[in-house]
Amino acid sequence: MSVKATDHFDAIILGSGQAGNPLASALAKSGRRTAIIESKHLGGTCINEGCTPTKTMVASARAAWLARRGADYGFSACEAAVNMEQVRARKRQIVDSSREHHEKAFSSMENLTVLMGLGSFAAPRQLRVELNDGSQQVISAEHVFINTGCRSAIPPLNGLDETPFLDNNSIMELDRLPEHLIILGGGYIAVEFGQMFRRFGSRVTIVQSGRQLLEREDPDIAEEVQQILTQDGIEILLSSMASRVRPTSGGLTADVKTPSGPRTIQGSHLLVATGRVPNTDRLNLTAAGVATDSRGYIEVNDRLETSAPGVYALGDVKGGPAFTHISYDDYRIVKANLLDGGSRTTTGRMVPYTVYMDPQLGRIGLTEAEAREAGNSFRIAKMPMTSVARAREIAEIRGVMKILVDSTTEKILGAAMLGSEGGEMAAMVQIAMMGGLGFTALRDAIFAHPTWAESLNNIFFAWADESA
Numbered sequence: 001m002s003v004k005a006t007d008h009f010d011a012i013i014l015g016s017g018q019a020g021n022p023l024a025s026a027l028a029k030s031g032r033r034t035a036i037i038e039s040k041h042l043g044g045t046c047i048n049e050g051c052t053p054t055k056t057m058v059a060s061a062r063a064a065w066l067a068r069r070g071a072d073y074g075f076s077a078c079e080a081a082v083n084m085e086q087v088r089a090r091k092r093q094i095v096d097s098s099r100e101h102h103e104k105a106f107s108s109m110e111n112l113t114v115l116m117g118l119g120s121f122a123a124p125r126q127l128r129v130e131l132n133d134g135s136q137q138v139i140s141a142e143h144v145f146i147n148t149g150c151r152s153a154i155p156p157l158n159g160l161d162e163t164p165f166l167d168n169n170s171i172m173e174l175d176r177l178p179e180h181l182i183i184l185g186g187g188y189i190a191v192e193f194g195q196m197f198r199r200f201g202s203r204v205t206i207v208q209s210g211r212q213l214l215e216r217e218d219p220d221i222a223e224e225v226q227q228i229l230t231q232d233g234i235e236i237l238l239s240s241m242a243s244r245v246r247p248t249s250g251g252l253t254a255d256v257k258t259p260s261g262p263r264t265i266q267g268s269h270l271l272v273a274t275g276r277v278p279n280t281d282r283l284n285l286t287a288a289g290v291a292t293d294s295r296g297y298i299e300v301n302d303r304l305e306t307s308a309p310g311v312y313a314l315g316d317v318k319g320g321p322a323f324t325h326i327s328y329d330d331y332r333i334v335k336a337n338l339l340d341g342g343s344r345t346t347t348g349r350m351v352p353y354t355v356y357m358d359p360q361l362g363r364i365g366l367t368e369a370e371a372r373e374a375g376n377s378f379r380i381a382k383m384p385m386t387s388v389a390r391a392r393e394i395a396e397i398r399g400v401m402k403i404l405v406d407s408t409t410e411k412i413l414g415a416a417m418l419g420s421e422g423g424e425m426a427a428m429v430q431i432a433m434m435g436g437l438g439f440t441a442l443r444d445a446i447f448a449h450p451t452w453a454e455s456l457n458n459i460f461f462a463w464a465d466e467s468a
């Protein structure tokens with residue numbers, strides 16, 4: 001193996017994730033000699049294997065679903081047979097264009113060196129890169145930023161080693177529709193892919209070990225989510241564990257322990273969606289003096305500094321909420337503190353997120369359970385989507401809105417918006433929270449009719465009746 005001479009930089013970014021990419025640009029543009037190391041594809045998980053491809057395929061699935069609902073709108077419904085090769089081609093085209101955008105921007109950027117290969121620490125702030133061309137390079141820098149993200153967790157399951165299975169990435173490369181997709185897990189990935197493949201035409205069974213889907217959510221919201229997916233024809237087994245899987249000529253069988261007794265399920269494909277693990281096991285972090293917690297996540301303070309001087313960790317690899325916009329905000333914090341003379345931290349930042357099932361579940365702030373645990377005194381406003389004019393007009397009446405309001409300050413503590421544009425609805429509530437508005441500002445605001453926003457008037461009307 002050829003070893004290239006050691007090179008010294010001002011900054012090294014390990015992993016081309018959602019924080020690393022903008023940080024690489026900002027550092028290079030500020031005149032600092034910067035290197036970015038990436039083992040697979042520039043752009044990271046979000047662009048290549050996460051948000052972009054999944055939301056592209058969710059859109060294909062929704063279009064097929066709508067086409068079959070012609071009768072609800074007054075036209076002849078069609079079968080909308082899905083061609084997985086074409087769905088995949090559309091997904092690939094959108095992913096490729098985002099990836100190419102990064103490749104193009106980085107290849108011509110002054111002060112930036114892109115090293116395609118696997119990086120690991122050789123010493124504090126010194127990295128060894130196994131380049132994809134087979135050679136090796138050692139580089140060092142004043143500052144190192146770790147942004148290596150996470151990958152699918154593979155659960156210890158009897159027979160899994162011998163049984164072919166899919167993860168969030170390989171499932172999007174299928175060119176044929178699974179006849180019966182069995183999904184292990186009941187979080188974001190299980191819900192989004194489960195509904196997507198049901199709408200493409202697969203039979204889908206979700207095996208979730210927890211007592212509800214989407215375990216971070218309040219039980220009433222998770223129950224609504226479950227009802228919607230069940231209505232779509234997905235079989236959901238809660239508090240259930242696969243104890244063994246076996247390959248068969250048609251796919252696999254899974255032995256599952258359910259609350260109503262053991263079951264053996266025949267499937268054509270298996271998707272493992274039981275959570276994520278951090279990409280830290282190959283970083284040789286001990287050589288750098290970077291501490292991790294018991295699950296391998298890098299420990300950081302609220303300025304994203306690790307236990308090693310000059311080494312930072314950003315994005316999913318540091319644990320906590322694993323979303324693109326959080327990783328991007330990590331970039332903002334580091335940039336503000338290192339380049340702009342600012343003083344930003346992660347303390348108290350808002351963590352919105354949207355589950356891209358259809359209807360979407362948009363979330364911001366506290367859940368009811370979290371508000372109770374925090375000892376808040378609060379009221380709950382709740383309204384089903386059947387009461388929303390916009391929802392009835394476009395025949396999208398599934399879901400519910402739930403907003404928590406502090407009883408003393410009248411400010412909003414949190415919201416769960418399960419509805420057609422639930423992500424956008426939650427963002428509206430978030431903006432009200434950012435502005436410190438009381439709920440009456442929303443209740444009494446003039447919103448255009450008929451918009452989803454208008455329901456921010458109506459959801460509080462029941463309370464007006466109470467006080468009248």
Ligand SMILES: Cc1cc2nc3c(=O)[nH]c(=O)nc-3n(C[C@H](O)[C@H](O)[C@H](O)COP(=O)(O)OP(=O)(O)OC[C@H]3O[C@@H](n4cnc5c(N)ncnc54)[C@H](O)[C@@H]3O)c2cc1C
Nearest residue numbers: 015017018039044045046050119149315316322323324327
């Ligand atoms: C299926 C799926 C759907 C998702 N959908 C959403 C969504 O809709 N909205 C949302 O906000 N979030 C979503 N997420 C989460 C989101 O993708 C991540 O939170 C986001 O990508 C942030 O990741 P990051 O910045 O930590 O690094 P990543 O984007 O994970 O990038 C890390 C990069 O580091 C590279 N790397 C790892 N180890 C090394 C090494 N040793 N040397 C060199 N390179 C290395 C990896 O190849 C990768 O490219 C989704 C995730 C998945 C899996």
Ligand SMILES: NC(=O)c1ccc[n+]([C@@H]2O[C@H](COP(=O)([O-])OP(=O)(O)OC[C@H]3O[C@@H](n4cnc5c(N)ncnc54)[C@H](O)[C@@H]3O)[C@@H](O)[C@H]2O)c1
Nearest residue numbers: 155185186187188189208209210273274275322354355356
């Ligand atoms: N729309 C979005 O923002 C979006 C979409 C997809 C993924 N993501 C990110 O990716 C992360 C990973 O998603 P995920 O769905 O893999 O994980 P998750 O942690 O959200 O859910 C995993 C679920 O699997 C269950 N589980 C664990 N072991 C199991 C087993 N052996 N059998 C059956 N069930 C088991 C758990 O009880 C849990 O409910 C999310 O936390 C999120 O941050 C975000």
